[in-house]
Amino acid sequence: MSAVAVPLARPRVVRRLRSLPGAVQAAWVVIAVLAVMVLAGPWLAPHALAQDVLLGTVPAGSPGHPLGTDALGRDVLALTIAGTRSALVGPLVIALGSMSLGLLLGAPAGYRGGLLDSLVGRWCDLVLALPPILLAIVVAGVIGGGYWVSVAVLVVLFSPSDTRMIRSAVLATRHRPYLEATRVLGLSTPKVLVRHVLPNIAPIALTNVFLDVAFALVAMSSLSYLGVGVAPGAADWGRQLSDGRDLLFSNPAASVVPGVMIIVAAVAANVVGDWLADRFGVGEAVSA
């Protein structure tokens, strides 16, 4: 996002960050640190998957292994840094993908109404009738593909709530004078939607992308926790949690550290999402 502009505009970024509420400041800092871990992970922890079998499981605070090692003798700190990529890239793709689907289905449905609207509405009802986490576990688990299959399934499962959100946002702007004017001018529907409706619903879309990232993070880590989507022993927070569960007595850090990382990352995305919602005056969205 702002990563490219940082070197040039640093003073302003710092000044703007300082003026934010404490929790939002902390959330942005967490997101920045996580972004560094995603981008520089392989460089920060090049030997994350290297095993130190002779050593076995050592507890946190051991020399050379500040967070100890897991059941395979791998360094928990390095593994957690390496796992950031798997934990965050998928959710980001899910949030952007489901919002794109939401815009694609929701905007025409809200703008045109009629048969298209009721078809889209029924589709959303159908998918939302079951808990998304349960559906994701069942569908991705039964298909049995890898990481990207889970991501694709979650994009589809997350899109109905985005679709509904976008639909009602478009519905609310439909009778504004400037849109009536575009109709009088005889502009085509796609052109009106892209040029005149989209800029007005962008704040809502952006807010929900952040809230979706938080929820997708939880969903993806839930899937990998249950062994769906990632191979055993992979560097992934959810997987680390389930692999480390049996080490609660020998090295609790092996599962508690990735667990806390998931919570911290999800809370940060949620806090930023709520803050954006406040800022843009988007009504409180209960996202679940």
Add this chain to the structure above:
Amino acid sequence: MRLAASIGRRLVATATLLLALSFLVFSLLYLAPGDVARNLLGARPASPESLAAIREKFGLDQPFLTQYWHWLSGALTGDLGESVRSGSQVTDVLGQRVGLTLQLTVLAFVIALGVGAPAGIRAARRHGSVQDKTIVSLAVVGVAAPGFAVGLVLLYVFAVMLGWFPVYGTGDTPLDRLWHLALPAVALAAGLAALVVKVTRTAVLRELESDYVTFARARGLTPRAVARLYLTNAAIPVLTSAGLLLAFLFGGTILVETTFSLPGLGSLLAESITFKDIPVVQAVTLVVAVVISLAALAVDLLTLAVDPRVRRAGLT
């Protein structure tokens, strides 16, 4: 008349939704990679005879819709087929597991409502205070934190570090069972309570800002009488969100039961997915779909009975 039509429409909608869901659930059989007959055979040796027997038994050579009808009519009469993994009747397998999940979810629901509703009301009454901010921050963490991560942290702190609660097992006597289910129920309730706080706080705030509360206060009604007025009205949106809460509860129970190694429906679903025991996966998913749809229906009918405004306008 309008009321009857409204209820009728709602019933038809529920039935249609369930029919569509059951179709999707049945399709899971064909979503799994590989040959359906081999999948249904599981770990048993695959000879041409046994494969032919499976095809015959499930009618796999018949058209898809015929198979679906066969499965659906079985499900409606309580016959959900056989588990691939154990060979026993799916309904028996479900029967062994459903009790624990029921106890866990009811316990979590009671904790979540008991903690979440008063906290939400308190936060709304002291809107903007430190108390309000603390409660809202805790709710943000609660909504964001997955049940299994909370469960693991609880396990570590209260079972391993402090040793107050057991790490594994389900307990024998009722009291022992409660002691064993305490940590899982709290892990499951954390996210739920956070949702209840959010919904309750928003609902109470909206009522507190409305004219009738100001007017009631100006007329000199006791604070208690005023509270009774706005709490009754605020209860309606909380009630309507029960479907959302239930969905959250069922999603979470899969993870929490797995974390605490509890033999309930959730861990059954997780195991069955690992073992590709499709008939059991279908059955659990169908049961959850039915429970959630019926709960949503019950809530709507209840709102209809409680709220005269909805009765006049009809259900949407």
